[in-house]
Amino acid sequence: MRFFIAVAEEGSLTNAAERRLYTAQPSLSRQIRDLELEVGVKLLERKPRGVALTPAGRVFLDHARLALMQVEAACEAARRTEQPEKGKFVVGFLAGQEVVWLSEALRILREEAPDVEIILSTKSSPELADALMQGKVDVALLRRETPTAGLAFIFLISEPLVVIMPNDHRLAARRAVRPQDLAREIFISPARLAPVLRAVINDYAAKVGITLKQNYDAENITGGMSLVASTGGLTLLPRYAQNMLIPSVIARPLHGEVPTIDLMMAYNRSNTSALLKQFLSRVDELVDRGTQKQSLLQRLEAR
Template sequence: MELRHLRYFVAVAETGSLTVAAEKRLHTSQPSLSRQIRDLEDEVGAELLSRSARGVELTAAGRAFLDHARLALAQVDAATEAARRASKPAKEVFALGFLTGEEMTWLPRAMRLLRDELPNIDVTVSSHYSPDLADALARGKLDLAFLRAEPGYDLDYRVVDREPLVVLMPSDHPLASRESIRPDDFAGEPFVAASNKAKVLRGVIDRYVEESGIGVTPKHGVDNLAMAMSLVASTRGLSLMPAYAQNLLPSSVVSRPLAGVTPSIELVIGYSRSNASAALKLFLSRADELVVTDAGLSAA
């Protein structure tokens, strides 16, 4: 079994099409790709993909194989990145990632933790969606990230904050005159929900909706905060988002707290335990200093 077999299989699984995977992702011919997949199935000893006129679907064996294939590819990428860094040892690069918008609160705190090492390292900063950050950590592209505790990755997580969810709405919405929003206020309102890509946030929202008996039918699914704000403004709907959204709201959108028991979502720092970076070791040894509140966890 070769790495290309794993890459080809993952590409087909993610696109759901041999043709699309061949043309758009792998830049090879469809017959060649089909042969590679058959070779992989022969090697594994099980059918991984079910082929039909509508495309391809994962079999039970394929679903079991997919997570392991992704992990194997991520580990290869991480090893490659580690080798590249080791070949240029003059000055260590410490790559920080942030869930988009969270850097406003957490970048200054992170830099304070690294202040003793700053003369010896170059710090790079990037912001992305949470699943993309987890993938970058697993592949060795990032040393540490502020994100959600994404499942399915071989990463360690430490909770640094629990953020309450707030209600986003158009600034001229009738509910904007309320000090807080009750569950029954959602009745009949268009609802902008988190998509399955934002699975951690989606899980928190779904539990709250179910436990509160909110009768909503999501009209749209979004995987990032910018899209949520845009759809709230354009559809005149309501959305539930973490409180840090309040730092980024345009004038057309406002937020209100939830009445009663308020659901919250964890913000964590994530990293790979196999990462031997000295700067990461220092950061983790001082990570408790990130939480600078009188008691408990902060609300960013």
């Protein structure tokens, strides 16, 4: 996976072999072929100048990055068993938002406190709000949940919702989906674990005057995509979900005025952590870098 990530980021087998991996190109090519055989799909395709990711490769790349981060975290945790106990700082993420925000958040935290153990917690938004109120998480990226006694929220970005549908759906050929089209299809609704998203969708449906056929509830983003693929239905998700698309589904924008959902950073006002204060002082930097990365991912997706 390290070899695959290097080739994907360099856009060239030669450059990846010489600049990043210090190995021979034929050996690197064999590693990539072995990986594609293991995964069962083609991840890269050769171009006149270098290589390009296939749709499956784009999906695999995001998961591969997260997997390597988890491997590194596991190695670090194993090494810590032989070292004295040190401070901990817990950062919470909505599933999938790590792709955009994790690397920059870790960079800032390591610069501020290199000896502090950083623990990552991926949960639903209500679960993250609960964990913040209970003091189990120091800071989290989530929705503006209610009730949230004692929590402070900082606005990060506002994301438009996009339509998720099967690759072979009759609406897949359209550049944008009209609200009236949604009303004619099976609709996969966010479950109780995403009440803010559900409220945004319901408000949008009322505003445009449609009734959604909410036949199924999805427990999470991955479950929602699986239901879309298996039922032939549609769902609405924040645009960042495009980073997690499974190969059998695609995303399309909505036509007209598009509903949006806010991503917030939250912390408990009673938390006296010095690292939390240092981290919050650099929120603007986090937003700038995160927004840049999100724009890059969107351009790659558009290709």
